Amino acid sequence: MITLENVSKRYGAQVALAPTTLGFPARRTTVLIGPSGCGKSTLLRMIVGLARPDSGRVLIDGEELTAVNADRARHGIGYVIQDGGLFPHLTAERNVALLARCLGRPQQWIGQRVTELARLTRIPDAALARYPKDLSGGQRQRIGVMRALMLDPPVLLLDEPLGALDPVTRFELQEELKRMFAALRKTVVLVTHDMNEAAYLGDHIVLLREGRVVQAGTLDDLVRRPVESYVRDFIRAQRSTLPEVAS
């Protein structure tokens, strides 16, 4: 269980996040959604310690995240960014196994785990030996997911993971992610600005605007019981086949 207690963040005069309290239920997929600059990425980056809250605290299984325990906490968190965030000087396999090797896991365990994850993410063996520049955008993203899952962390964070992909690949990968989330049953937090993606992948949806949570709940809650007109506007703006929104 991940809990944010009264966390806030400003960059100079700009308020990135007003004091916010939010919980992410275990073994469920929560989607953070909202327009650019709404604070959704800042929230995600706080969980993995890349952004430090000006006030409030981040609790992971009841333990507060600090500069001291950040690295250990990160071993229990997989983090995936746009285009995979792969290290260009390492092959796909080396990217995936980097942390495990550094922590001294046995070679045999590593080999087994990489094979397992390649099967899960449908990465052919040949692609594992390639450098990131020689992989397709979709493959880079799958390798990014493999790397995040290497130590089998209970938490998986994804920051606009499909943002740089063409529509067909994106469509395919959305299906793959849904399948994986269902199979792995991890605590997933995913950031997107695409309402269709949020509706398709999320058990819970948190809609943000200008550094504030507008509404948090299931898709059904947002569609049937929007707390303000902005929720309705945001869902409508997706030009989709979603059900009619109640007034």
Place this chain on the structure above:
Amino acid sequence: MARAFILLLLPAWCFAQDTLTVGSKRFTESYILGEIVARVAADAGEARAVHKPGLGNTGIVFAALRSGAIDIYPEYTGTIAFEVLNDPKAVDIRAINRELAKSGLGVAVPLGFNNSYALAMLDTRAGALGIRSISDLSRHAGLALGLSHEFLNRNDGWPGLKHAYRLPFAPRGVDHGLAYEALAAAQIDVMDIYSTDAKIAKYGLRVLEDDLRFFPRYEAVLLYRLDVPQRFPATWAALAKLENRIEASRMIGLNAEAELAGKSFDAVAAGFVSELGGAAAVAPGDGPRTFFGILFGGDFWRLTAEHLLLVFASLAASMLAGIPLGVWAARSPPASAWILSSVGLLQTIPSLALLAFLIPLLGTIGTAPALVALFLYALLPIVRNTASGLADIPLALQEAARALGLPPLARLRLIELPLAARSVLAGIKTSAVINVGTATIAAFIGAGGYGERIAAGLARNDNEMLLAGAIPAAAMALLVQGLFDLLDRRLISEGLRA
């Protein structure tokens, strides 16, 4: 590498007690006299005598004497009075010795000639203008003066001369070895010479009369550490026999053998010493000189090894210090400001000045101060390229490495340095190539390398000798460049290539 370097130096330290080290300055006469002193000392059979030739200017060679890195070297009374003691009145040997004794030094054994500074012009040009004396110069304000750098800056040189004769000129600095050609090509009209110069007759020079008696006497003497006569009594007795054995005409003759007949300093000195001993004056002949003969002469591999040691030992130290400094600069913006400006500042110190400063600081001449100077010069490219290489890593990748939970050192080793490797390696390459060139000046303080030939070539205006030092240095620079291109292909991940 550092341990290997210390081992290399150890023999020199261990045997310091049994060795008389002779120094000399960077011009023909000093080379020859230094060689003569070393030979006479060796022939006395008491001590091992080593000659460290061509040690830059007065400042460097005197610093070497004071520090004990050398024991004795040929000097001139006028130079000691003006340059060392700063006392124009201390011109006789007794007055000089009174002052020098305070530093544990002394002069003795006047060799028998006076080598004064003088100004000279082409005889034809001086005749056409009706110039006979230095006073006559002031009537021709349009004349171009090309003076050696040392003369330009010495108290007994240009500043005093200009004042005494009220001369209106703004002279140019020209290396002494090159000034004759410049004079012959009419690029300059007046140069400074030594009165025992071999080339006065060859170039048809007129020595201008010092009608106001400005220049003091420059009696050639031996300047030595006062403990030498006690440490090496027999050697000292042999050296004392050199007193008044070299007249001015003899010195001009010896200079001419080296500069005009192209004999090595060794051979000239050997000829003189064997004559002194009453033996037949058979100087060992050098045989016909060819350029390739000089280029791949007996000293080629020694010079190559010395040059390589200078370049790569200092480079290794620069990497050990420079890469961590670069990392620190990339991590901390306040540190970055002073780190980069400090290593940049080092770069602006002229090399000879830095060497002259390092000799008293380290108390020795030769390899150690040369390595320190090269180490300091090689820092800037390595520090700057490491810092900029790290700063140029995309933020997303830096964050990906942190988010992974890699400890800071592992992050540096596995992610950041490999990503910055291209830039770091390019910095090391720049330093290595610059080092090859800068190492040639190390010869001025007796550290050897190809610069030894360049210094000797400059000293006696011998272009072939100069090229025999400059060409291998250039070739080494190209080889080093090639080596680093190869390393780039080996060390840089294929994933970073376009």
